[in-house]
Amino acid sequence: MTLTKADLADLLFEQVGLNKREAKDMVEAFFEELRAALENGDSVKLSGFGNFELRQKAERPGRNPKTGEEIPISARRVVTFHASQKLKSKVEEHYASE
């Protein structure tokens, strides 16, 4: 089943022993710190999981797929994620064992 913030908060309540309020706030704060770092132009490196990096994209020509009309896609900064070797091999192990 899809993992959500509510599931993560339950885990912190059960495994770490935070109270329900703290667990919910901790999960929210965890992702807010990642967002804040990335917003500030800082990359995020979580060893064993992966890295979040920023990429500057130049403006490029695009098209409205419905009308075929050409519209430029503006320059923008985007987030990219690179899974760590550990995460990649865990995924591979699972499918290899099937």
Next chain:
Amino acid sequence: MTKSELINLLAERFPQLVVKDAELSVKAILDAMTDNLATGERIEIRGFGSFSLNYRPPRLGRNPKTGSKVQVPAKHVPHFKAGKELRGRVDLSS
């Protein structure tokens, strides 16, 4: 930002907790995310983004050194799609 910097920032946000709690929390969150992805399940974090696996079908590749053909097996690779809030906050032009 590294994992230890993240732990310190979280510890500062929760002065009633000990640093160890922040450390265990970060570890528990990342372990749960890893385990979920590793078993083929999605992760959906509102305001941050979603993680899923992308399937790469088997293909015939080439050894760049020798030029000989090699069969590259199918695989699943983790994929992240940034959510609306994260995309908006990171994009300076918006």
